[in-house]
Amino acid sequence: MIEVTIGEIAEFCNGKPNKAAEAIKNEKVKGVSIDTRTIEKGNLFIPFLGENADGHRFIDDAFGKGASLSLTEHEIDEGDPRPLIRVEDGLDALQTIAREHLHTVEPKVIAITGSNGKTTTKDMLECLLAPHYRVQKTIGNYNNEIGLPLTILQLDVNTEISILEMGMDAPGDIDFLSKMTVPDVAIITNVGESHIEKLGSRENIAAAKYEIVNGLKHSGTFIYSRDYPLLEQTVDRKADYTIRTGGIDMANDVQISHVEQTSDGTSFNVSCIDEAIEIPQLGAHNASNATLALLAAEVLGLDMAEVKGHFKSLQVTDMRMQRVKHSTGALIINDAYNASPSSMKGAIDTVGSMRNGFKILVLADILELGTYSRELHESIGGHIDESPHEFDLVLTYGDGARIIHDTVAGTKKAHFDSLEALAGALAGHLGPDTVILLKGSRGMAVERVIDHL
Numbered sequence: 001m002i003e004v005t006i007g008e009i010a011e012f013c014n015g016k017p018n019k020a021a022e023a024i025k026n027e028k029v030k031g032v033s034i035d036t037r038t039i040e041k042g043n044l045f046i047p048f049l050g051e052n053a054d055g056h057r058f059i060d061d062a063f064g065k066g067a068s069l070s071l072t073e074h075e076i077d078e079g080d081p082r083p084l085i086r087v088e089d090g091l092d093a094l095q096t097i098a099r100e101h102l103h104t105v106e107p108k109v110i111a112i113t114g115s116n117g118k119t120t121t122k123d124m125l126e127c128l129l130a131p132h133y134r135v136q137k138t139i140g141n142y143n144n145e146i147g148l149p150l151t152i153l154q155l156d157v158n159t160e161i162s163i164l165e166m167g168m169d170a171p172g173d174i175d176f177l178s179k180m181t182v183p184d185v186a187i188i189t190n191v192g193e194s195h196i197e198k199l200g201s202r203e204n205i206a207a208a209k210y211e212i213v214n215g216l217k218h219s220g221t222f223i224y225s226r227d228y229p230l231l232e233q234t235v236d237r238k239a240d241y242t243i244r245t246g247g248i249d250m251a252n253d254v255q256i257s258h259v260e261q262t263s264d265g266t267s268f269n270v271s272c273i274d275e276a277i278e279i280p281q282l283g284a285h286n287a288s289n290a291t292l293a294l295l296a297a298e299v300l301g302l303d304m305a306e307v308k309g310h311f312k313s314l315q316v317t318d319m320r321m322q323r324v325k326h327s328t329g330a331l332i333i334n335d336a337y338n339a340s341p342s343s344m345k346g347a348i349d350t351v352g353s354m355r356n357g358f359k360i361l362v363l364a365d366i367l368e369l370g371t372y373s374r375e376l377h378e379s380i381g382g383h384i385d386e387s388p389h390e391f392d393l394v395l396t397y398g399d400g401a402r403i404i405h406d407t408v409a410g411t412k413k414a415h416f417d418s419l420e421a422l423a424g425a426l427a428g429h430l431g432p433d434t435v436i437l438l439k440g441s442r443g444m445a446v447e448r449v450i451d452h453l
Contacts, residue, residue, distance in 0.1 A: 005027065013092075015085035018082075018083070020084065034055070044067070056074055098148075101152055109185070110183065110296055111166055112164070115189075115193070115209070131307075137163040161300065164183070168195065183217065185296050185299055186222050187222075190231075197370030218240050218241060222239070225247035225249075226247055227248055261350065265280040270291055319335065320335060326453060333437045336442075359434075360435070361439075393413070422449060
């Protein structure tokens with residue numbers, strides 16, 4: 001993590017230290033915190049001044065817990081004994097300090113965005129690269145204008161590769177993060193309907209994701225899949241950076257084929273490797289994520305055929321196609337971390353292709369769809385009806401999911417007002433041949449069904 005002097009911190013953020021800070025300017029701070037609940041001894045504390053809260057109220061608490069220094073946006077009393085540095089904007093200071101630390105460490109930077117699959121692809125990349133390089137990745141989902149700088153400030157000075165997940169809420173978000181980090185490799189996993197309420201159209205979503213190339217080095221590489229027409233229409237293929245593509249469409253540089261669900265995960269082939277690739281993750285979408293990760297590994301000098309075996313040790317963040325075995329032998333696929341229409345359809349297809357004899361879909365609301373909510377929830381019901389796979393039971397929970405329930409026509413179904421009641425309906429169908437998908441937006445917390453079972 002960052003370890004610099006108090007004087008250097010002042011220089012980085014163009015801040016004005018008070019007498020107490022100036023007196024110890026050669027002492028070092030180690031690490032940065034914005035939350036006194038997690039602050040550690042020697043940290044720099046950065047309080048934010050927001051519309052509804054003022055982090056400056058916690059400066060004394062930060063020092064009491066061992067902070068060595070604090071920034072402040074407030075005027076400093078000349079006699080204040082606490083070491084403080086006055087800055088115009090705490091968030092801007094955090095970002096500036098992170099940029100300086102990134103310049104000091106100088107790792108290869110891999111930036112990842114997409115409507116779905118960012119975290120899984122990040123985990124896959126770490127799995128492939130860690131045996132060969134000193135790698136650090138985004139902490140949890142610290143992927144926005146606050147979280148990403150905090151991730152950067154955790155980088156050890158000997159880090160060779162930094163894998164940075166980039167999330168967005170509005171146009172310009174990815175542009176800012178990309179220019180802040182100047183990636184060597186930029187990856188877009190896919191383009192779906194996430195954030196359509198705020199961005200207004202799928203075209204706008206594609207354009208917002210494509211902002212990830214705005215900070216890409218001229219000598220860098222952009223990796224994406226040509227399977228998404230809206231993204232394909234947006235990409236400038238005459239750009240001066242290298243472009244590599246992977247996916248099912250034959251137009252991709254590397255084509256995916258023979259995707260099969262196995263007892264251990266997913267098996268698939270890619271056009272540049274003779275042997276099948278096996279990942280301990282379910283879903284054709286994860287075959288795509290793995291292919292993009294392999295392309296990035298190749299860009300960094302590794303042989304795809306040689307490193308594909310590292311996937312055997314892959315561990316991904318919980319609630320992303322996570323397999324949970326019930327005491328009855330039933331298999332629960334917990335994909336409840338979040339949901340978009342495209343990711344829900346992908347999860348449904350994955351469970352549909354599995355060999356279990358009794359297949360149950362437990363579906364909750366997809367949130368933040370705004371005026372598109374009815375249309376997109378109806379599309380889930382239509383997808384189930386049109387699927388080549390048969391499902392034995394569809395159970396729904398939530399106002400949006402009721403639309404799915406009402407749309408489904410060819411499958412036994414039931415809607416519930418509580419997850420406890422829904423779990424009660426599941427209880428009679430549990431057995432070694434049963435597979436259950438749990439899918440919904442984070443706010444629905446549909447994984448609670450497992451507790452009730």
